[in-house]
Amino acid sequence: MPRYSIGIDLGTTNCAVSYFDLGEADGRREQTMLAIPQLTAVGTVEARPLLPSFLYLPNEQEFPAGGLGLPWDSQRSGTVVGEFARTHGSQVPMRLVASAKSWLCHSGVDRSSAILPWQAPADVRRVSPLEASARYLTHLREAWDHQFPDAPLATQDVVLTVPASFDAAARDLTRRAAEQAGLPQLTLLEEPQAAFYAWCEAMGAGFRKQVRPGDVVLVVDVGGGTCDFSLIAVTDRAGEVELTRVAVGDHILLGGDNMDLALAHAVHARLTAAGKKLDAWQFNALTFACRQAKERLYEDPKLTRAPLVVPGRGSALVGGTLKADLERSELEQLLTEGFFPRTTATDRPQTARRTGLAQIALPYAQDPAVTRHLAGFLTRQARALAEAHEAPLDVRGQAFVHPTAVLFNGGVFRASPLKQRVLEVLNDWLAADGAQPAKELGGAELDLAVARGAAYYGWVRQGHGLRIRGGTARAYYVGVETPMPAVPGVSPPVKALCVAPFGMEEGTQADVPPQEFGLVVGEPTRFRFFASSLRREDRVGTLLESATDADDLEELAPLETTLPATANNAGELVPVNLQAAVTEVGTLELRCLEQGGAGQWKLELNVRMKD
Amino acid sequence: MGNTPPSNLPFLARVGVALRCFWLALTRPEFARQARAWLGAGVAAAPATSAAVPPETTQAPALHLLGLLQREGRLIDFLQEDIAGFDDAEVGVAARVVHAGCRRVLTEGLTLEPALREPDGTAVTVPAGFDAQRIRLTGNVAGSPPFRGVLRHHGWVATAVQLPTRSPALDPRVLAPAEVEL
Numbered sequence: 131m132p133r134y135s136i137g138i139d140l141g142t143t144n145c146a147v148s149y150f151d152l153g154e155a156d157g158r159r160e161q162t163m164l165a166i167p168q169l170t171a172v173g174t175v176e177a178r179p180l181l182p183s184f185l186y187l188p189n190e191q192e193f194p195a196g197g198l199g200l201p202w203d204s205q206r207s208g209t210v211v212g213e214f215a216r217t218h219g220s221q222v223p224m225r226l227v228a229s230a231k232s233w234l235c236h237s238g239v240d241r242s243s244a245i246l247p248w249q250a251p252a253d254v255r256r257v258s259p260l261e262a263s264a265r266y267l268t269h270l271r272e273a274w275d276h277q278f279p280d281a282p283l284a285t286q287d288v289v290l291t292v293p294a295s296f297d298a299a300a301r302d303l304t305r306r307a308a309e310q311a312g313l314p315q316l317t318l319l320e321e322p323q324a325a326f327y328a329w330c331e332a333m334g335a336g337f338r339k340q341v342r343p344g345d346v347v348l349v350v351d352v353g354g355g356t357c358d359f360s361l362i363a364v365t366d367r368a369g370e371v372e373l374t375r376v377a378v379g380d381h382i383l384l385g386g387d388n389m390d391l392a393l394a395h396a397v398h399a400r401l402t403a404a405g406k407k408l409d410a411w412q413f414n415a416l417t418f419a420c421r422q423a424k425e426r427l428y429e430d431p432k433l434t435r436a437p438l439v440v441p442g443r444g445s446a447l448v449g450g451t452l453k454a455d456l457e458r459s460e461l462e463q464l465l466t467e468g469f470f471p472r473t474t475a476t477d478r479p480q481t482a483r484r485t486g487l488a489q490i491a492l493p494y495a496q497d498p499a500v501t502r503h504l505a506g507f508l509t510r511q512a513r514a515l516a517e518a519h520e521a522p523l524d525v526r527g528q529a530f531v532h533p534t535a536v537l538f539n540g541g542v543f544r545a546s547p548l549k550q551r552v553l554e555v556l557n558d559w560l561a562a563d564g565a566q567p568a569k570e571l572g573g574a575e576l577d578l579a580v581a582r583g584a585a586y587y588g589w590v591r592q593g594h595g596l597r598i599r600g601g602t603a604r605a606y607y608v609g610v611e612t613p614m615p616a617v618p619g620v621s622p623p624v625k626a627l628c629v630a631p632f633g634m635e636e637g638t639q640a641d642v643p644p645q646e647f648g649l650v651v652g653e654p655t656r657f658r659f660f661a662s663s664l665r666r667e668d669r670v671g672t673l674l675e676s677a678t679d680a681d682d683l684e685e686l687a688p689l690e691t692t693l694p695a696t697a698n699n700a701g702e703l704v705p706v707n708l709q710a711a712v713t714e715v716g717t718l719e720l721r722c723l724e725q726g727g728a729g730q731w732k733l734e735l736n737v738r739m740k741d
Numbered sequence: 742m743g744n745t746p747p748s749n750l751p752f753l754a755r756v757g758v759a760l761r762c763f764w765l766a767l768t769r770p771e772f773a774r775q776a777r778a779w780l781g782a783g784v785a786a787a788p789a790t791s792a793a794v795p796p797e798t799t800q801a802p803a804l805h806l807l808g809l810l811q812r813e814g815r816l817i818d819f820l821q822e823d824i825a826g827f828d829d830a831e832v833g834v835a836a837r838v839v840h841a842g843c844r845r846v847l848t849e850g851l852t853l854e855p856a857l858r859e860p861d862g863t864a865v866t867v868p869a870g871f872d873a874q875r876i877r878l879t880g881n882v883a884g885s886p887p888f889r890g891v892l893r894h895h896g897w898v899a900t901a902v903q904l905p906t907r908s909p910a911l912d913p914r915v916l917a918p919a920e921v922e923l
Contacts, residue, residue: 170905171812171905172911172918173907173908173910173911174805174809174905174906174907174908175905175906175907175908176849176905176906177903194910194911195910196908196909196910196911197908197910197911199908199910201906204908204910422841437837439834439835439837439838439841441815441835441838443920445818445821445822446818446822447815447818447819447822447835447838447839448819448822448824448827448831448832448834448835449827449831449835451831451834451835451837451838452834453834453837
């Protein structure tokens with residue numbers, strides 16, 4: 131019997147661990163964040179509530195022996211995770227792995243091969259996005275086991291959070307990273323849901339006073355590196371309140387780090403204009419100083435400016451230090467207007483045209499306006515919900531989905547003017563569409579809510595609280611090639627066969643009825659694989675005429691399987707049917723079932739290639 | 742030092758030899774030089790080995806704290822610099838760096854509370870049996886407690902210490918490494 135329910139927030143820029151003693155669940159009100167020992171300098175270990183998600187791959191001679199030791203391994207060498215990796219790595223970027231999580235859901239690259247640090251010189255050892263994630267989880271597991279030797283993490287009830295926008299492949303990779311980190315048993319939970327659970331726990335019994343059947347809660351989660359939206363509907367079923375996660379947004383690489391950078395660039399431009407030059411080290415220091423100045427200005431609304439000081443790099447401090455001021459007007463101009471402009475509900479995020487020679491890199495959001503991304507999300511989902519017959523939400527007459535309440539999450543919203551702006555913009559849209567204004571669900575924790583909510587979810591899962599239903603936030607399809615005479619230059623059209631419908635619940639499976647596929651024994655068979663976050667109506671077996679032309683389908687990494695050959699059946703064709711299952715972990719699994727036989731083969735997501 | 746096995750000298754004879762050696766070493770430099778060589782390196786090294794543990798080892802935590810204040814707040818850079826030639830504005834800008842960084846070390850590593858809760862300038866009574874470590878009496882210290890007085894400085898007490906730990910494998914004398922950019 132596990133003693134603890136443990137929530138792990140494996141963030142793009144920071145990780146956090148919260149835990150919940152299942153034995154005394156009712157008494158849990160105090161902060162129960164795991165203090166994570168980590169290197170903060172050579173030979174210096176500090177325990178902090180956040181573990182920066184950075185991995186540094188040092189040169190062999192770079193640090194003295196014993197300088198990278200951890201409390202549980204004084205002779206550790208080879209890799210550095212956490213605060214020191216972040217601060218030192220910013221000065222040696224070619225050896226620093228950052229944003230591994232964003233790479234994990236980037237289907238344009240091979241996510242299981244050693245590609246990070248991206249574009250590092252040849253002599254630097256590299257790791258895969260999968261391995262980097264596994265390293266962070268390993269550090270967390272070791273930190274936990276060091277503190278709780280009687281209750282090793284692998285034997286506890288572990289809930290790991292993923293962005294709601296993570297597709298089946300990214301979820302599966304996350305599960306594999308956990309497995310590599312020695313955590314074979316766990317459950318995945320979407321981050322905005324975790325934030326909502328944390329809020330429910332913080333509210334306690336007062337929860338039912340704040341949300342009622344008919345409410346639609348919009349979760350806006352803006353973390354360090356990503357923006358994640360979810361809609362949760364509150365409904366009434368036979369007198370019982372029910373929560374359903376109705377829709378999730380796309381993966382948007384845009385977050386608080388972009389905001390700090392925007393400030394630093396603006397101040398840098400001013401300093402340069404005044405004839406002062408900053409090197410890369412000083413620019414980092416400037417970015418850090420901007421973040422702190424930003425926090426001070428947001429904390430104290432009476433301040434009109436906050437001083438920024440950037441020390442010189444040499445030992446001469448006096449005289450070598452640059453000073454600038456961050457004005458409140460600048461903050462409002464760059465952050466409030468730049469990232470949260472007043473837009474209309476019909477505005478869409480701008481996408482820059484990709485040039486032919488565009489580098490493969492992380493697909494950062496081209497448009498920094500969070501409000502435009504939000505408008506796009508609510509409008510798209512309103513259209514998708516209007517087409518669905520049994521939608522959990524009635525969106526008739528709505529140009530976009532009308533939220534009645536907003537839950538904010540992520541460190542960015544410690545700045546209340548930014549929360550205020552999002553609410554104002556949303557309420558302007560609602561007023562223009564003839565609806566009541568949405569209210570803010572107060573009392574959210576912002577920074578640590580995801581980890582705490584995940585730990586609380588472990589308790590909820592044992593039947594103690596209200597659970598959010600929802601199932602998969604996408605429908606999944608495999609590509610079926612249509613037979614046609616070969617024509618040079620024309621590839622045969624690909625139809626999309628729905629194998630897992632929208633909203634498929636954990637622990638359920640679905641057989642794909644009549645379609646028959648042939649697997650060649652001993653040879654790899656590949657299926658093209660698609661997903662849609664908008665097609666709510668398709669049932670298992672629905673066949674879409676053209677997979678490649680549909681703009682609501684997104685192609686994922688292909689699926690692959692190889693039937694092991696025996697002595698005399700190599701090259702034979704085995705007829706199979708497909709079966710989809712959503713595991714208890716929360717990942718999607720596709721299997722081939724031999725027709726009229728007992729054979730069963732798992733289709734693996736091939737993250738290596740996407741044609 | 743012969744090839745024949747040594748026979749034990751009587752005590753008085755040994756005293757005689759010792760005194761003679763003492764005298765010869767004192768008056769003849771050449772004898773002293775040879776005697777030292779004969780006694781071996783042990784004599785020369787003796788003062789070092791017999792000395793106490795070097796101060797950088799016993800004071801390692803203090804050096805570590807100094808290193809922290811340098812890393813976060815550039816304290817050593819600031820104190821080692823000759824500030825006579827700079828104007829107050831320049832010193833002030835550097836002081837902000839020192840203040841912000843060193844303050845971070847204090848707030849994260851220590852929980853600081855005043856020794857007496859009253860604000861400076863208030864009238865206070867120092868009871869009998871007061872803690873002489875926490876309260877220092879100045880001025881007209883006469884008679885016996887309880888004393889009446891004015892609080893001039895509320896004092897500081899670290900009620901909790903959670904400073905980072907440092908690996909014993911590292912030389913505590915290195916407060917900040919030299920940085921070489923390649």
